[in-house]
Amino acid sequence: MNEMTHRPSIEAPQLRTLLLTDLCDSTSLVERIGDVAAATLFRDHDRLVLDLQQRWRGRLIDRSDGMLLLFERPIDGLGFALDYMRGLREMGTSRKLELKARAGLHVGEVLTWRNSEEAVQVGAKPLEVEGLAKPMAARLMAVARPGQILLSAVAEPLAHRAARELGERGQHLLWKSHGRWRFKGMPDSQQIYEVGEPGIAPLRVPPNSPKAWRDIPLWRRPAALAAEAAVIAGIGAGVWFATRPAPAIAFNQRDWVVVADLRNLTGDRSYDDSLETALRISLEQSRYVNVMPDSRVEKTLAQMGRQPGTSRLDRATASEVALRDGARAVLLPTVASLDGKVRVSVEVVDPTSQATVFAESMVGKDPASTVRSMGEVSEELRQRLGETLALVQMDTVPLDKATTGNLDALRAFTLAQRAYAIQDLDAAEQHFRQALSLDPQFAMARIGLARVAYAKTDVNTALAELDKALQSSNRLTNREQLYGKAQRAMIRLDRDVIDQWQALAKLYPDFYVASFNTANLMRYANRYEQMREYSDRASAKMAITRPVALYYRAIAESALGRSTDADASFALARKENFPPVFVEPALLAASKRDFERARSLVAADGKMPPPVVLERRMAEMTFAADSGDWPLATRLAKQLETATAKPVHAFEWAARANALAVLQYTRDKKQARAASERLIEQAAAAIDAAPGREREAVANAMLYAGYVAAGAGDDALARRSIALSKKAVDASPVAVLRNMAAITEARIALMSGDKEAATRLLSEYQGVDALLLTRYWRQAATAGAAPALSTTERARAYNEWAAERPPVLEALIGPPGQESRVISRR
Structure with a gap:
């Protein structure tokens, strides 16, 4: 028989959360308490792990004294680790033992393949996992102190941002940076973070070892500083002018920013709304920086006791919103007159201290150049926040080309977007058409008209407007081009429609509309596991799609036989104000033969x-x-x-x-x-x-x-x-x-x-x-x-x-x- 028939099929690389743990001093523990007591202890330990796997949706890949688990989301891996540390502590207390583990959490791409049944029968694992993410998680786990959970710079912001999903406990977690570390065999230093519960986590810098050591800054190494002072003095001036320092804010890829209200110091009201919208559109071209949507800001303002729509989002208020929602920075845009010219600037504000970390500005020769100026400021900001120049150039269309250089047209577009958000479709259509009358090549306004027509079930008009918009693709951002094509494919139900939306969701993982539309299509295709995955992504706290995505997650869970999860997701959707008009909760009740409840849920209205x-x-x-x-x-x-x-x-x-x-x-x-x-x-x-x-x-x-x-x-x-x-x-x-x-x-x-x-x-x-x-x-x-x-x-x-x-x-x-x-x- 050909040996290829025995070779496992390696699946495409997948982005996963990896958690590695190690039970500290397990060998000496067995020697201390004896085989019988140890067997009972490990049996209870395995029950704890199984319970936590089910609670946090983890997949156990390997287990001995330690464990390797995969999770879909970093917050699930962190939830498992926190509960595991607490569970070990309780098991140890009841036995008058000290039970602790060390843990490393990382997010990265992994390769997986299934071993044959014959291999499993002789001791192989059912599923193998490999990839560069695995040794990184192992290094974090190895350097951790007993009872310590260490996170990589990739995992920490994702978990930190979702910590509120852990409930009240998430609000009391302690997060600590332990600086940059060097690991043997890795060329670049890595940032390490710790998270834990008060009284359980060590919250101390891990000890150095021959395989991992802290990368101490030069100013804290006096001997090295003295030896290199002469060299630094000779080249310092050149370096200062050739390079700029890294931003003094812990910003990572896919972190979020809150855009505050524009400060208009010109007295010209035509800048209101339009320049703020221009900044948002420019930043949304980025796959590095995410802008918190208005819907999320308004919800947070309501939770703060402020009136959405009337409360001004100034430095203080925007900073509070950012802190509540886990955004890393506030952007404070300003427009002012300067000797007959127009100066556009944006400050990057640390929400914790409300201090300006840095600012970028651009002076235009006249009001007509302000949109272009805002685009150039945005590009500079993205680089200062850590995005590479190559990525900025690849993902960016000049703002006045991607939108319009006409401020009045941009303001009309802004009003249309707001009307569409509250489903005032007639007003939205009127404003989009006004924007197009001022700039007939304003392709994003064409896409807006298509969305309005589709919402009115006028499919032919929607397709016609999308075709016109895509004919002017040089007037669209890269993301809007892909969105327009995918939207057209969905309306027409083209053969490659699922591929188009999946590609868009992968390329822009925080563009939640793409994830939701992928979930919608997966439902249509009867692919409920994938529907659940994509609707879960689209139900993130920041997502404008959160209410409907929670509802779709419930549908997928119901189809998968997870009725308890489905009930919980339907309840969350209702809590997020998803309208209780559709039939799916009644279908779930009928599937359980609770026909009385099912009929009550579809009563005439x-x-x-x-x-x-x-x-x-x-x-x-x-x-x-x-x-x-x-x-x-x-x-x-x-x-x-x-x-x-x-x-x-x-x-x-x-x-x-x-x-x-x-x-x-x-x-x-x-x-x-x-x-x-x-x-x-x-x-x-x-x-x-x-x-x-x-x-x-x-x-x-x-x-x-x-x-x-x-x-x-x-x-x-x-x-x-x-x-x-x-x-x-x-x-x-x-x-x-x-x-x-x-x-x-x-x-x-x-x-x-x-x-x-x-x-x-x-x-x-x-x-x-x-x-x-x-x-x-x-x-x-x-x-x-x-x-x-x-x-x-x-x-x-x-x-x-x-x-x-x-x-x-x-x-x-x-x-x-x-x-x-x-x-x-x-």
Whole structure:
């Protein structure tokens, strides 16, 4: 056999949090307490580790006296380490022993591969982890004192920023820098931090060792200073003018800044809003510096007892906001007149002391040059904060090109953005159009118009505006170009849409809109593990997408069978003011057979938009059928069929398919076939003109009607639905429509007794992203009817709820003839 068949497949590099721990003096401990007591101790230790793994979502890779664990997020690794230190202390106290561990936490890329079952059986680990991040975590752990948690310069700001997620305990943690250290075998010194709880953590500088030693500054080494003084004196002047000192603020890549309100000292109100927006847009080109969004600032102001929108964000207030939210710096922009010219400056303020650390300024010849001046100031700031010149140049389009040099147009754009943020779509459209009337090449305003049109469900206008914006791509920042292309791909549902959003989310990890849209597409593709991952990223405290991302995280957790986590995420979304109008919490209740609660959550509310009301009626109908109340389900199905007699929008096509799902159980085959034919003919007339998501919904309704027709014995009609939908199926970015087409073909084959053909058609659809309905027909082709669903499978079935997917009812109770309940057909 070829040796390549035994070689494990190495996965692509992944960014992960690594935690290495070592139980101090474990060998002498065993000698001291004896084998029996030690066995009991290590059994309890392993229980503690298992509990903490589950609590903090860690993956144990290796274990002996120490452990190697992987986490998705640094705050999870820190939470584990803190609880582990506390747990060891409690175990030791109960046994009158001193139990301590040392720990190192780092974030970096790792390579993983799975060993074969044969290798695992002879002692290999199931999963191997390698990469430069692993020795770095090991070095941190090795230098730590007993009971000490050391973090790298990469891990510390990420964990520090998310510390509030640890609750009240996170507010009392002590964070300490231990300076720069040199490690044997590493060319550059590394910054080391410690974090811990008062009374538990040592909070002392680690001891030097032959493999790790503190990089003492020259001024603290008198002998070396004396020996080198002459050399320094000779070249000092040249160095001073050739280089600039590092910023006197501990700023790291992807740290956050708060932009304070502009101080306008000119008396000209045209600078208000516009220059502050210009600064934000310029900084948002950076992959190094992150700007705290207005929504987060306003929320923090409200928590401070200030009135958002009316409280001025001056030096003191902005600094308090920064301290509360973990931002590293405040940027204080100013515009002033200087001998007939306009001076733009930005101070970088340390929020702890409110002192100005440094400032950059630029003088323009006239008001028309102020936008360009602000862009140049921003580029200088980014370099002073630590971003390399090469990265600044690569990621930066001159600000007056990326936006507009017209201050009035920029101010109109700012007003449009604010109106869009509160969903005043008419006002937003008016202001975006005003900006374009002042500068017809203002491409970002075009993208704004596209967003407004899409929010109004005017898909064709949205696509037209995006096309115009992308034709002027030289007037867009790099990020906005990628965003515009990805947004267009999502509206059209291009084949590579998921790849585009994933790439954008990877390139700009703190551009949370990209992470959320990736999660949205993963839901559409039935990839719930990835949906959970990306929605979790998009639910970060700073994210403008936090409320909806928490809601999507709950959907993913529900689909994965993690109902307790889902309930908690739904509750967090409500706490973040996500509107309680959608059906997913009711679907979760129904999956647990709590139909009373499910129905209460979709009760009629005349104030809701028609699509929301329609979706609620579909859910109510499905709950009735799932619980066995067929008279109610039939009545609701007839009402939906009548209300959507001429479907146009996605949920109208979904309503027709869902109504057909119920009526096929209670009508005879002739009636079911006739209803299917009507729906197929309507879909055939609409499918070519339907854009994006509507095209998928039309194709799904057509395929489902063909599937019902196959069950009614009309193979020709079923095949017609497959043929008519083929173009849409082939164009779809995910496998859901192809899966539905295969199910329809398999049903045709089984109706004619060809089980082999049915099995072949469904063989491709066995992974975790396959429609749950596939399981019935795969089972029918091999061993008869499938068994009843487990609670986890019921949750998965309900979470396939979407306008572009087949009705969930049959996945829950089985197709007609296989359903678990006896139905009186009417």
